[in-house]
Structure formats: C-alpha cells, structure tokens
Amino acid sequence: MLLSHVSEPPARDETLEHERWLVERAQAGDREALGALLSRHGPVLYRSVLLPRLGSEAAAQDALSEVYARVIARIDRFVWQGVGFWPWLRTVGLHVALDQLRGRRRLVLWTEQDVTREIDGAAAATPADHAFLEQREQQDARARVEQVLARIHPRYAKAVRHRVLEELPREEAARLLDVTPATFDVVLHRAMRALRKALDDEAPDDV
Amino acid sequence: MSKKPPNAPKGVDPDAVPTEDERVSADALRRALERREQPAPAQDDAALARRLRAAWSPPPIDPEAHHRILAAALAGAGADRAGVPARRSRLVRVAFGASAALALAASVAAVVRTQGEAPAPVAPPAAVAVSRSTQPLFADRFPAYGGQTSRVDRIALARATDLRDNEFSRWGIR
Numbered sequence: 001m002l003l004s005h006v007s008e009p010p011a012r013d014e015t016l017e018h019e020r021w022l023v024e025r026a027q028a029g030d031r032e033a034l035g036a037l038l039s040r041h042g043p044v045l046y047r048s049v050l051l052p053r054l055g056s057e058a059a060a061q062d063a064l065s066e067v068y069a070r071v072i073a074r075i076d077r078f079v080w081q082g083v084g085f086w087p088w089l090r091t092v093g094l095h096v097a098l099d100q101l102r103g104r105r106r107l108v109l110w111t112e113q114d115v116t117r118e119i120d121g122a123a124a125a126t127p128a129d130h131a132f133l134e135q136r137e138q139q140d141a142r143a144r145v146e147q148v149l150a151r152i153h154p155r156y157a158k159a160v161r162h163r164v165l166e167e168l169p170r171e172e173a174a175r176l177l178d179v180t181p182a183t184f185d186v187v188l189h190r191a192m193r194a195l196r197k198a199l200d201d202e203a204p205d206d207v
Numbered sequence: 208m209s210k211k212p213p214n215a216p217k218g219v220d221p222d223a224v225p226t227e228d229e230r231v232s233a234d235a236l237r238r239a240l241e242r243r244e245q246p247a248p249a250q251d252d253a254a255l256a257r258r259l260r261a262a263w264s265p266p267p268i269d270p271e272a273h274h275r276i277l278a279a280a281l282a283g284a285g286a287d288r289a290g291v292p293a294r295r296s297r298l299v300r301v302a303f304g305a306s307a308a309l310a311l312a313a314s315v316a317a318v319v320r321t322q323g324e325a326p327a328p329v330a331p332p333a334a335v336a337v338s339r340s341t342q343p344l345f346a347d348r349f350p351a352y353g354g355q356t357s358r359v360d361r362i363a364l365a366r367a368t369d370l371r372d373n374e375f376s377r378w379g380i381r
Contacts, residue, residue: 031281038277043268051265055258061272068280109262141262155221163240164256165263170237179222186225189233192252199255 019084026075034075037085038068044086045093048137052144053097053110066096086133094119109144111202151198156191163188336369 019040025033042064050067051060070092078088098115145165149157155177162173163184174184225233232252239253341362349358 035277035281038280039273042277043273046268046273047265051268052262055261057261057266057268060261061268061276064268064273065276065280068277072280109258138265141265145259145262153221159221160259164259167260170241183222185233185237186229187221189229189236189252190221192236192255196251196255 016082016084020080023075023078023080023085027078031072034072037089038071041086041089042068044134045089048134048141049090049093050097052137052141053115054100055109059100063093063096063100066099067093070096091119109148109199114144148195148198152191152194155187156194159184159188159191160195341365 019037022033022037026037045067046060046064050063051057054060054063067089071089074092078085081087094115097110098112098119101110101112101115149160152160159173159177162168162176163170168176170181170184173188174181177184177187179187235250236252236256239250240256344361344365345358
C-alpha cells in the first residue's frame with residue numbers, strides 16, 4: 001500500500017525516464033517515490049555491494065539501513081546526470097561500507113584501500129540494466145576472492161573452492177583432493193588458517 | 208600423497224601429519240560448515256568461510272527484512288533501524304461519509320508525514336577543498352636536478368582526490 005501509486009511507470013518509458021520522474025518526486029518530498037527507488041535498487045545494493053564487502057548479513061543489513069538514512073537526508077542534493085539513480089546509490093553504499101571496514105582489522109576480503117579505489121572509480125558510471133550490474137559486481141567480487149586464494153597453496157585453494165565456495169559435500173570435496181574425509185578436514189582447516197594469515201599480512205598496507 | 212604444484216609456497220605441506228590441536232580445530236570447522244550456523248566469535252575459520260561465501264555467492268536479502276529496513280528508514284530518522292515503527296510518524300485517518308444518516312462508509316489511513324510538522328531536514332553542505340599551495344605536499348627540499356615528473360604526479364594525484372571529494376560533497380554523498 002505504501003508504494004501503490006508509484007508502482008506503475010508513467011507510460012512512455014519504464015527505465016531512465018521513469019527513474020528520473022521518481023527522483024524528481026522524491027526530491028520534491030514524496031517519500032513514496034523515494035521508497036520506490038530504494039525498493040528497486042536497495043536489494044541489489046545489499047546483494048552485490050554490501051554483503052560481499054562486509055561478509056555477514058547482519059553487517060550488510062545494518063549498512064543498508066545507514067545507506068537509506070543517508071539517501072533520505074541527502075536526496076535533495078542528488079544531481080541527475082543521465083545515468084540513473086544506481087551510481088549515486090552505489091557510491092553512498094561504498095562509503096558506508098568503507099566506514100564499517102575502518103572499524104575492522106581482520107577477516108575482511110576487502111580492505112579500506114580496495115573500497116577507496118572503488119569509490120575513486122565510481123564516477124565513470126554508465127546506464128546499465130540491473131542484471132548486467134549485478135553480474136559485473138559478482139564478477140568483481142569473485143575476482144577478489146580468487147585474488148586472495150592465489151596467495152595460498154594451490155591445494156589449499158582447491159579445498160576452499162570445493163567445500164566453501166562450491167559447497168560440495170565433504171566427502172565429494174575429499175574425493176576431488178584424493179584424500180579421506182578426515183584428512184580433508186585438516187587440509188581445509190590449514191587452508192583457512194593460511195588464508196587468515198594472508199589477509200592479516202595484507203592489513204598493515206591499508207590506508 | 209605429495210602433490211606439490213610448481214607455484215606452491217616453500218615449506219608448506221598441506222598433507223603433513225596433523226597435530227592434535229589441528230584435528231580439534233578441523234573438526235570444529237567441519238561441524239560449523241555442516242550446521243551452517245552463525246559461527247561463535249572464536250571460530251575464525253568458520254567466520255572466514257562465511258565471508259568467502261558471502262562474496263562468492265551472496266544470497267538475496269530476505270524480503271521481510273528489507274521491508275522492515277525500508278519502512279523504518281522512511282518512517283523517520285528517529286526510527287529504530289531494526290524495524291520498530293517510528294514514534295513520530297503520524298497516522299491520519301480520513302473518513303468519508305455520505306450523509307449524517309448513513310454509517311461511516313470508509314476510512315483511509317495514510318501516512319502523510321513522517322517527521323512531525325517540520326520539513327525534512329536538509330544536511331548542511333560539507334566543506335570543500337579550495338585552491339591552495341602545494342607546499343604541504345613536499346616535506347623535503349627539492350633536489351637540484353630531477354624529480355619534476357614525480358612531483359607533478361603527486362600534485363595531480365592530490366588535486367584529483369580533492370576534486371573527487373568536492374564532487375561527492377556536492378552530490379551529498381559525504
């Protein structure tokens with residue numbers, strides 16, 4: 001009910017023009033239009049930007065709340081630049097993620113430096129559909145994971161890939177490494193320990 | 208079972224005989240992965256595994272959780288982020304009646320304003336970087352010869368950062 005009268009686009013265009021219309025209404029004080037914008041982009045921001053960088057659902061949801069609060073407080077300062085609402089929202093999201101990462105020193109795949117670089121590159125935005133944006137974000141996130149895995153023993157990386165990333169059953173992952181399940185458990189534990197060390201070693205280089 | 212690839216780090220043998228401590232930790236990790244529960248703070252291995260999964264294949268947000276977050280945000284800055292309804296939101300009921308003789312025909316509840324009578328707060332403009340000397344960028348004296356390119360690079364980098372920060376401030380991101 002909250003978003004009922006903005007759920008249908010105003011006929012002639014259902015993408016950028018509709019979004020621009022929503023932005024203008026939101027800037028004029030229409031919270032329902034703002035709600036429609038956030039309903040459209042918020043879940044994508046959560047899944048493709050916040051959760052991968054912050055690593056837990058609780059932290060990502062907390063960050064999403066903060067993003068929404070900032071957007072609501074500052075929507076009047078958003079300047080339409082022909083590429084839609086997403087680039088601005090994503091940059092707000094990256095700033096919030098950066099703020100959260102500043103409070104942590106361990107067990108993070110993205111460092112402050114990584115996110116700062118992403119913020120630097122955020123100005124080069126072009127209009128794109130959601131599916132493409134999500135796909136690109138996911139590729140970037142996976143590349144980051146691969147980058148971290150490349151720093152540990154390839155056999156460790158293989159164990160992590162099968163059991164943690166691909167979520168194969170323990171027995172299947174053990175078979176692929178040609179070891180017993182009990183031995184696989186040890187290899188995986190060592191792999192995680194090596195990974196933690198690699199991430200810890202990276203931390204002092206942060207900004 | 209030594210399968211040492213050519214780029215393997217020296218001194219690392221993934222298949223070395225485990226110590227008792229390693230067996231215990233390995234078993235704890237196995238249980239944590241099988242349970243798929245939120246790991247205890249001390250379970251660093253399990254916590255890192257969850258972070259890897261969150262980056263590799265992040266699940267979508269629970270629609271109810273998102274609805275709560277959005278509703279709380281829209282309800283006002285004073286609302287509890289976890290989803291408690293805003294205390295200051297005002298529900299105005301508008302009743303429509305055909306005549307005094309007829310019973311109340313319908314009522315419509317609508318949230319008309321979320322922050323009392325005052326307009327939505329406007330964030331104060333953030334301070335922006337202004338033109339200034341480049342001297343603070345260089346702590347040491349310049350050598351008699353050379354180094355011009357690196358100095359220009361340093362200035363360009365610093366000013367590009369200023370420009371970016373100013374743009375973000377103007378757009379309300381900071």
